[in-house]
Amino acid sequence: MQMDGIGAWKQARGPRGYLALGSAMMLVYLAVVLEMGLLVKALAVAYLALVLLRIVINPGRGFRFGPDSVHWFARRGAGAAPISAIRRVSIGRDIDGRTVCVMSLSDGRDVPLSGVEEVDPARLMREFGRRGVPIMGGTLGT
Numbered sequence: 191m192q193m194d195g196i197g198a199w200k201q202a203r204g205p206r207g208y209l210a211l212g213s214a215m216m217l218v219y220l221a222v223v224l225e226m227g228l229l230v231k232a233l234a235v236a237y238l239a240l241v242l243l244r245i246v247i248n249p250g251r252g253f254r255f256g257p258d259s260v261h262w263f264a265r266r267g268a269g270a271a272p273i274s275a276i277r278r279v280s281i282g283r284d285i286d287g288r289t290v291c292v293m294s295l296s297d298g299r300d301v302p303l304s305g306v307e308e309v310d311p312a313r314l315m316r317e318f319g320r321r322g323v324p325i326m327g328g329t330l331g332t
Contacts, residue, residue: 202248211245214238252305255317260293264304271295278324281311289314 217234220226253262261270271293280292288307291314294300306314315325 202244202250207241207245210241211238214241253303255321260303262301262303262305269301271301273321273323276318276323278326279318280326281314281318282327283311 214234214237218231218238221231221234249265251264253260255261256270258274259270259272260276262268275296277294277296279294280290282290284290289309289311291303291306292300293303311327315327318325
């Protein structure tokens with residue numbers, strides 16, 4: 191997952207997803223051309239169907255900073271909040287060593303940002319700090 195200073199994003203429609211699609215198509219082609227058994231053909235077609243389904247559904251997660259807002263996308267849906275609506279952000283590592291970020295919004299909601307697991311907490315703190323958001327840091331999830 192990359193972070194270019196404004197966000198981190200990960201989705202199924204990427205190089206690995208399309209590499210899996212290409213290999214699935216090749217498997218189906220070889221199963222048909224080499225006249226393999228019906229079971230092999232069915233397994234190859236099932237693999238192709240699963241890869242296509244994943245690319246079509248395109249599960250993704252991540253967040254992105256806009257000029258004056260934060261946008262997030264997770265399995266539970268997408269959302270956005272203006273920077274002015276963020277009371278504080280808690281950033282740290284959980285007990286497994288992954289980065290965790292939870293935004294406390296002015297309407298009382300606490301929103302965990304998905305896709306931050308591989309982002310350096312110090313870099314994430316700098317990004318929120320540059321936007322004037324109060325930051326709490328430390329070990330979370332203990």
